[in-house]
Amino acid sequence: MSDLAIRKLPTLPSFAMVHRAWMLLAIILVLALPAHAAESVVPVSTLPWWFWPLALFVTCFFIGIVAVPAGIGGGVLFVPLIGGFFPFHLDFVRGAGLLVALASALSASPTLLRGGLSSLRLALPLALLASISSIGGAMLGLALPASTVQIALGIIVLGIVALMLSAKKSEFPDVAQPDRLSSALGIHGVFIDGATGRSINWQVHRTPLGLFLFLLIGVMAGMFGIGAGWANVPALNLLMGAPLKVSAGTSGLVLSLVDSTAAWVYLNRGAVLPMIAVPSVIGMMLGARIGARLLHVLKGSVIRKMVIALLLFAGIRALLKGTGIWI
């Protein structure tokens, strides 16, 4: 390991805590199911048809600008915001959300792979499990009533807010000894840190728990269409001990495979409307380019606080919409 690998790994939620959180979500879903068995239909807009794709393009352009400095994927803002405030059914919003996350991940992955910031050996086993479970997540999401998915989305988004507020990051986690599985799979690497110009060797541990966690992440990615960079990066960095930059780069590669799989399920079910998906993808990608250029000008911490506030609002809105309090 590099001599930079000196920071202690922050405290992680235990397996039991993760399990309890999932049980709680499952109970909420089951309780919400009978109450909202009737499919909700979003009120019809009186505005001309072209207004909405245009509004979508502009909104996604701004989401793209703030997502990069805030250090999150655009998909996590896209689904709750568009699902909460646009007149589209959540089925189509999630289909478009997956494509937004997929297009962003596909665009970034080649550069990150060439730069050694994304590891094929780390990504492939995790992506395989997450892809399989994302099919189940996508099918479950399309089978459940929209109001139930909306409530669960609200809970997940509020959980993301809590994660963004509380989770620490470790740029170079200390992995004294790789676990047997990661050693057998040859999961290790070296990258040149652009900030210091130093060559960093890395390895990972807790691979079996990481594989299990990615099974759950896949379900969420497929079910909500929100991408899963917000979950991938802490899992790779804090749990498995990959350096922060490698975690962020590898997360994109995992997303490109997981979202491709889930996107096919949505596409085959007819839940991808080009009039919603394409302006979103184009707007987000153009915005992300601007966001990347403004990275040095904008104050990351301020943008991050703004995004957290936006997510908090979108999460509450999703909960209230799902429960029928604020349609």
Next chain:
Amino acid sequence: MSSSESTHASDAARYALLLGWGTRIGLLTLVLSFTAYVFGLVTPHVPMELLPSVWNQPVASYLQLTATPTGWGWFSMLQFSDMNNLVGIALLASCSIPPLLAVIPLFFKRRNFFYVGICLLQVGVLLLAASGVLSVGH
């Protein structure tokens, strides 16, 4: 760079090259077909004026109201602009398959059969999802 790291780099370079080209082709197709769609150069299956009254419906109702097929049914309706937009989307959702297939020989040459298996399984999962077998019912 050690020989192990250099083999990792060659896998990554091959994967990145094909993924980059696949993404470019997918995005270009998407932008061109959407331009033709939104400017009315090609007739859509679902008229654009009708969209606000159906995009608020659950997908099952939307499909019924607009007589839109599920699975690969859209492929036989490529003369319509909204349907041919799905080509670009399908290309983007498939563009990880060629790079996965391309790194298999590299892993095979190094007798790394575990990663050969993982790549084949990942391609299998993507093809299963793409096949439409899982698209029955709602």
